[in-house]
Amino acid sequence: MPEPEFTVKTVACPACNGPSIYAPSNIYRPFCSERCKNLDLGAWASERFKLPEQTPNIDPDFEQI
Structure with a gap:
């Protein structure tokens, strides 16, 4: 039985x-x-392939204590 032929992909x-x-x-x-x-x-x-950190959504009108 002949072996199947494969096309070489580049x-x-x-x-x-x-x-x-x-x-x-x-x-x-x-x-x-x-x-x-x-x-x-x-x-x-x-x-070097690190994903950038997502910056949190900061509301400028919100006061943080």
Whole structure:
């Protein structure tokens, strides 16, 4: 029985925007390389991807004690 043919999909690497093969053969997917994967991990670890704090709605006419 012949093996099914797979089309290779190429996507933009989230770190460098270069081409990245999105297939089981690329162990770093969706990244193009180990370097890009580690750069992204480092950005998360250093909280560069942190969401901004929401400022509370402060009513200027409300007096706080």
